[in-house]
Amino acid sequence: MALKLECRNDALLVWVNGDFDLVSAAEFRQKVDTALEDQRPRHLIVNMSRMTFMDSSGLGVLLGRLKLIQNRKGRMFLTGVRPEVLKVLNLSGIIPLLQITKTEDEAMALLRKGAVK
Amino acid sequence: MNRDKLKMNSVMMTMQSKAVNVGLARSMVAALASQCDAVTVNALEELKVAVSEAVSNAIIHGYENQEDKQLILRADLLEDGILIAVEDEGVGIANIAQAMEPSYSQDPERMGLGFAFMQSFTDRLEVESAPGRGTTVRMFKYFCQGDQKNACQA
Ligand SMILES: Nc1ncnc2c1ncn2[C@@H]1O[C@H](COP(=O)(O)OP(=O)(O)OP(=O)(O)O)[C@@H](O)[C@H]1O
Ligand SMILES: [Mg+2]
Numbered sequence: 154m155a156l157k158l159e160c161r162n163d164a165l166l167v168w169v170n171g172d173f174d175l176v177s178a179a180e181f182r183q184k185v186d187t188a189l190e191d192q193r194p195r196h197l198i199v200n201m202s203r204m205t206f207m208d209s210s211g212l213g214v215l216l217g218r219l220k221l222i223q224n225r226k227g228r229m230f231l232t233g234v235r236p237e238v239l240k241v242l243n244l245s246g247i248i249p250l251l252q253i254t255k256t257e258d259e260a261m262a263l264l265r266k267g268a269v270k
Numbered sequence: 271m272n273r274d275k276l277k278m279n280s281v282m283m284t285m286q287s288k289a290v291n292v293g294l295a296r297s298m299v300a301a302l303a304s305q306c307d308a309v310t311v312n313a314l315e316e317l318k319v320a321v322s323e324a325v326s327n328a329i330i331h332g333y334e335n336q337e338d339k340q341l342i343l344r345a346d347l348l349e350d351g352i353l354i355a356v357e358d359e360g361v362g363i364a365n366i367a368q369a370m371e372p373s374y375s376q377d378p379e380r381m382g383l384g385f386a387f388m389q390s391f392t393d394r395l396e397v398e399s400a401p402g403r404g405t406t407v408r409m410f411k412y413f414c415q416g417d418q419k420n421a422c423q424a
Contacts, residue, residue, distance in 0.1 A: 172296075175289040175326045206296070206315075208322040209383040216381060237315040244390055245383055 156180060158188050163227075164196040164264060165189060166257055170203045173211035173238075182214045186221070195227035198260045202233025212245050219250060228252060230260035279305060279347040287329045287339040287358070295325040295343050295356075302345050303352050309413040316391035317352065317411050323384040324356040324407045331376070332360025332405055351393070351412040359404035366397050 155170040156177075165188050169181065185197070197218055201207075215231075222229045229251045234242065242248055254260045281302055285291045296318045303309050303317055325343065333339040344355040363369045370389070375382030388395050392409040399405035 172293055174296075174322055175292050175329070179289070206318060206322075208319050208326065209381060209387060210322075210326055212383060213380045217379060240315070241319060241387070244387065245381065 156184055158184060160188070160192045160194050161261065162264075163194055164198050164261065165192065165194040166198045166200065168200045168203065172206040173204050174206065174208050175210040178210040178214040181211075182217065185218055189218075189221055193225075195222075195225055196229065196264055197222050197227065198230040198232060198257050200232050200257050201235065201238060204235065204238055207238045207241050209245075212241065212247065216245075216247055219247070228264065230254055230257070230263075232257045232260055275348040275350065277346055277348060281343075281345045283343045285325075285341055285343060286337065287333040287341055288337045289326075289329060292322055292325045292329070296321050298343070299345050299352070299354060302347055303413070305347060306413055308350075313411060313413050317354075320388045320391045320409055320411070321354060321356070323387050324354070324409070327384050327407070328356055328358035328360065328405065332358035332362075334361065351410055354392075354409045354411075355406060357404065357406045362401040362403050362405055363397070363399040364401050366399055370397065 157168040159166045165185070167181070167185060169177070171177070173181070188194070199215070219229050230253070231251060232254050233256060234253060252260065252263070254263065279302065281298065283298060285295065299321045300314050300318055303314055325341065328341045329335065332341070339358070339360065342357040346353040368374055370385040372386040373382045388407070388409060392411040394410040396408040397405065
């Protein structure tokens with residue numbers, strides 16, 4: 154897996170490439186938590202359009218970051234989720250707690266408009 | 271899980287209990303299952319999640335993240351599906367029914383969804399375990415959902 158992180162306005166954008174499992178979940182947690190601490194963005198946008206696989210280790214780390222974002226009254230977005238990954242997300246019950254959009258631009262636009270639940 | 275079915279192929283792998291081997295286990299099982307033309311993309315995706323959960327559990331819980339232990343992955347390709355067994359010689363599970371409940375986890379950082387995924391994504395799940403004597407998880411998955419006529423031609 155490869156990770157890319159970037160802060161844009163008030164949001165941290167993360168791109169996840171490849172399989173999101175025990176190995177990559179640990180890397181995701183470490184890098185994202187460091188960025189959340191250092192740069193203090195309020196929102197988190199995870200681009201999953203290149204995430205080819207996810208299991209409960211990946212899910213657990215996403216849920217953990219959701220809690221951090223909720224603590225700072227921010228919003229969390231998952232964008233470009235593939236069908237095979239969506240199936241796992243659906244079973245987890247995590248979906249009502251966050252926002253799913255097609256692209257990160259859509260997520261950024263929603264944040265600008267303040268049009269998020 | 272004794273099944274009177276023709277075995278088309280079988281693989282047994284001994285792996286070190288390292289996180290990187292979770293992906294290896296997924297790839298091996300998916301490659302083996304793909305030897306059967308009847309297998310659907312959907313079934314392969316689900317099989318990968320189930321294997322990932324069982325092997326991750328063996329490493330994280332069974333061996334408490336010690337990397338120098340051994341676990342065994344067996345995969346038998348049958349006429350109409352695949353039989354998987356993941357064996358560790360780790361700490362074992364005292365209360366199997368409780369461990370298999372959705373949302374149960376001994377780790378507050380985890381969601382306790384591993385067994386729930388294995389259950390949802392395979393057609394049969396059996397867990398054999400005792401404290402101090404390790405854990406064996408056995409799963410069977412049909413290649414095609416609800417269509418057992420589509421047998422393996424491999
Ligand atoms: N191989 C194993 N050896 C010892 N204990 C295990 C093993 N597999 C599972 N368990 C126990 O069963 C519990 C439930 O497992 P399950 O996979 O459902 O959830 P989890 O691993 O805790 O969380 P998640 O899978 O969502 O990351 C674990 O917390 C652990 O206590
Ligand atoms: Mg688990």
